[in-house]
Amino acid sequence: MDWKAKATRLLGNRTLHLQGDGQFALVTPCRTRAFSLWPTRAEAEQAMNRIMACGGDCHGGSFHYIADLGKRI
Numbered sequence: 001m002d003w004k005a006k007a008t009r010l011l012g013n014r015t016l017h018l019q020g021d022g023q024f025a026l027v028t029p030c031r032t033r034a035f036s037l038w039p040t041r042a043e044a045e046q047a048m049n050r051i052m053a054c055g056g057d058c059h060g061g062s063f064h065y066i067a068d069l070g071k072r073i
Contacts, residue, residue: 031057
């Protein structure tokens with residue numbers, strides 16, 4: 001599965017892919033909408049917990065979320 005293509009399709013083509021490959025997308029829907037991909041939910045959660053802010057216009061950690069790209073919508 002091309003997780004990057006699926007994430008881009010679901011999140012919008014103006015969303016930036018920062019790094020990684022995997023089924024779980026850590027999404028930062030702030031001014032610069034971005035995502036990183038992780039092979040497991042646990043790794044995505046660890047990455048989310050390390051983020052203090054995603055940039056100067058960050059809406060705050062409560063807006064960041066993890067999306068399971070393998071789930072059917």
